[in-house]
Amino acid sequence: MHIYKELFIGGRWTAPSGNDTIDVISPHNQEIIGQVPSATEADVDAAVSAARSSFDAGVWSRKPVGERLATLLRLHELYERRVDEFAELQTGEMGAPITFSKTVTSVSPLFTLGTFLDVAKNMQWEELRPGVSGLDIIVRREPVGVVAAIVPWNAQQFTLMTKLAPALIAGCSIIIKPAPETPLDTNLLADLIREAGVPDGVVSVLPAGREVGEYLVSHPGVDKVSFTGSTAAGRKIASICGQQLKRFSLELGGKSAAIILDDADLESTVAGLKFASLANNGQMCVAQTRILAPQTRYAEVVDAIGEMMSSLVVGDPFDPATEVGPLVAQRQQDRVNGYIRLGQEEGARLVMGGTDTIAGQERGWYVQPTLFADVRNNMRIAREEIFGPVLSVIPYGDEEEAVNLANDSEYGLSGSVWTADNDRGVDIGRRVRTGTFSVNSGMMDLKAPFGGFKSSGIGRELGIEGLHSYIEYKSITPTPAPLDE
Numbered sequence: 467m468h469i470y471k472e473l474f475i476g477g478r479w480t481a482p483s484g485n486d487t488i489d490v491i492s493p494h495n496q497e498i499i500g501q502v503p504s505a506t507e508a509d510v511d512a513a514v515s516a517a518r519s520s521f522d523a524g525v526w527s528r529k530p531v532g533e534r535l536a537t538l539l540r541l542h543e544l545y546e547r548r549v550d551e552f553a554e555l556q557t558g559e560m561g562a563p564i565t566f567s568k569t570v571t572s573v574s575p576l577f578t579l580g581t582f583l584d585v586a587k588n589m590q591w592e593e594l595r596p597g598v599s600g601l602d603i604i605v606r607r608e609p610v611g612v613v614a615a616i617v618p619w620n621a622q623q624f625t626l627m628t629k630l631a632p633a634l635i636a637g638c639s640i641i642i643k644p645a646p647e648t649p650l651d652t653n654l655l656a657d658l659i660r661e662a663g664v665p666d667g668v669v670s671v672l673p674a675g676r677e678v679g680e681y682l683v684s685h686p687g688v689d690k691v692s693f694t695g696s697t698a699a700g701r702k703i704a705s706i707c708g709q710q711l712k713r714f715s716l717e718l719g720g721k722s723a724a725i726i727l728d729d730a731d732l733e734s735t736v737a738g739l740k741f742a743s744l745a746n747n748g749q750m751c752v753a754q755t756r757i758l759a760p761q762t763r764y765a766e767v768v769d770a771i772g773e774m775m776s777s778l779v780v781g782d783p784f785d786p787a788t789e790v791g792p793l794v795a796q797r798q799q800d801r802v803n804g805y806i807r808l809g810q811e812e813g814a815r816l817v818m819g820g821t822d823t824i825a826g827q828e829r830g831w832y833v834q835p836t837l838f839a840d841v842r843n844n845m846r847i848a849r850e851e852i853f854g855p856v857l858s859v860i861p862y863g864d865e866e867e868a869v870n871l872a873n874d875s876e877y878g879l880s881g882s883v884w885t886a887d888n889d890r891g892v893d894i895g896r897r898v899r900t901g902t903f904s905v906n907s908g909m910m911d912l913k914a915p916f917g918g919f920k921s922s923g924i925g926r927e928l929g930i931e932g933l934h935s936y937i938e939y940k941s942i943t944p945t946p947a948p949l950d951e
Contacts, residue, residue: 467499468500468650468653469501474653474660475512475513477665477668477669482509483506483508484503484504486504490558490559490649490650493560493783495829499558500559502650504646504674510681513672514682514687516639516667521609521612525665528637529637535583544662545579548654549572552651559650560622560749561792561793562746563747571621571746574912575627581928582632582932583631583635601944604941604943608637608938608939610713611689611938612638612687612690613639614688614692616691616695617643617645617694619647620750626644626652629692633936635933640670642672643679646674648794649671655671656669680706694751696719697877704924715923717916718921719879720751720880721850724756724883725881725882725884725898728763730885732770734906735884736774737774738907738908739908742754744857748852749798751880755851755858756871759861760862761861764859768817780824781826790835799831809841809845812846813845814839816838817837817859818837838859839859843860849876869894872900879919879922881902882905882906883895891906899920900922901918910928915927915928
C-alpha cells in the first residue's frame with residue numbers, strides 16, 4: 467500500500483489545503499493499492515505562486531543551460547535506477563501487462579529524457595542574425611514561462627516526460643496534474659526531481675479530477691498548457707486558452723488505420739499488429755484499430771488476425787505470460803463493452819470475443835479481445851475511439867481506395883502500411899494525413915516530431931520541435947549608428 471499524506475508543491479512535500487483523498491484501485495482485483503491527497507483550487511494557487519515566483523526570480527529560468535542539463539542528467543541517472551519500481555507501479559495502477567511495463571512504459575520516459583538532453587546539446591539559445599539594416603540582430607530563445615502539464619492515465623510517465631523534459635531544459639517552471647487513476651508513479655518521480663537538485667518552486671505535482679484541472683488551465687498565472695487526453699477535453703482547453711491568448715499544445719485522440727497491401731507478408735504483418743494495435747490492452751492513442759485489407763486477401767487477413775487474437779493470454783497483469791490485462795476502470799470496461807454491442811447492432815460480423823466475462827477472472831475490469839469483420843468505414847466502431855482491445859477489419863478495392871479510407875476520419879494521429887516494397891510504403895505514407903506514420907511497424911522515433919492532424923491535436927512533442935514548443939522567440943535590435951551630420 468502506497469499512502470501519501472502530502473502534496474508536492476513547489477518542490478517540497480506540503481500538507482494539502484483540503485481533506486479529500488483519492489483511492490488508487492487495482493484494475494485487476496479492484497482492491498485499494500494506494501491513496502493520495504486530492505488537490506484543491508487553493509493548492510493550485512499555491513503551486514502557481516511557487517512556479518511564478520521561481521520563474522520570475524530566475525532560480526531555474528536564468529540558470530546557465532549547461533547547469534540545467536547537468537541537473538537533468540542526474541535525474542536521468544536516478545530514474546534509471548528505479549525503472550523496475552516504475553514498471554510495477556504502472557502495472558498496479560493501470561493494469562498494463564508487466565512485460566509491457568518493463569520493456570516500454572518504464573523505459574520510454576528514460577529514453578525520452580535522454581533524447582531531449584541529446585537534442586538540447588546542439589540548441590542555439592542566442593544568435594546574431596544579419597538584419598536588413600546591415601546591423602546584426604540578436605535572436606534569443608527564452609522559456610515560455612509557467613507550464614501546466616496535464617497527463618492521462620494510459621502512458622503517464624511517457625506523456626509526462628514529453629512535457630517535463632523540454633519544459634525544464636528550456637527553463638520553465640511546471641505544474642503537473644496526473645490523472646487521478648495513476649498518481650503513484652508521478653509522486654515517485656517528484657522524489658527523484660527533488661533528489662536531482664531541481665530548485666524549490668520549479669516543479670509541483672497535483673493529483674486531482676477534472677474540475678481542479680480546469681481551474682489550473684484557466685489560472686492567470688499559467689503561461690502555457692500542455693495536454694494529452696481526449697479530443698473532447700482538448701477542445702475545451704483550447705477554448706479557455708484561446709480566450710486568454712494563452713499558449714497551448716494538445717495531443718489528442720486517434721482512430722488510426724493500418725493498411726495491409728496485397729504484397730504484404732501476412733505472418734510478420736500480424737505479428738507487428740499485435741503490438742501496433744493491441745499493446746497496453748488497446749489503451750493507446752496511436753493504436754492501429756482500423757485494419758484495411760485488400761478484397762483479394764480479405765478472408766485470409768481476417769482469419770490470421772482472428773487466430774492471433776484468439777491466442778492472446780488474458781489475465782493477471784503481474785504474470786509475465788499475460789499479453790492483455792484489465793482496462794483501467796469500470797467506466798472504461800463499460801465503454802468498451804458498449805462499443806462491442808454497438809458493432810453487432812450496426813451489422814459488423816463478430817469474428818471473436820464479444821463476451822462480458824473472462825474465464826478465471828471473476829474480479830477486475832477485463833474485456834475479451836474482440837475482432838469485427840465486414841466493417842464499413844461509416845460505422846461508429848470504425849469512426850470513434852474505443853480505447854480497448856477491439857479491432858475492425860475494413861475491405862478495400864485498390865490502393866487509392868485504401869488511402870481514401872485511411873484519410874476518411876476526423877482523426878489524424880498515426881498510421882501504418884504493411885508491404886514487401888518499402889518505397890511503395892513510403893509513398894503511401896506521404897499521402898495519408900497523419901502526424902506520424904510507419905512502414906511495417908508500429909514504432910515511432912523519439913527524435914521525430916510527434917502529434918496529430920485534424921482532431922488529433924495541435925502542436926508537436928518530441929524532437930527539436932518538442933523543445934521549441936516551450937520557447938518564446940525574442941529579437942533585440944542594437945542601437946543604430948548615428949547619422950552623419
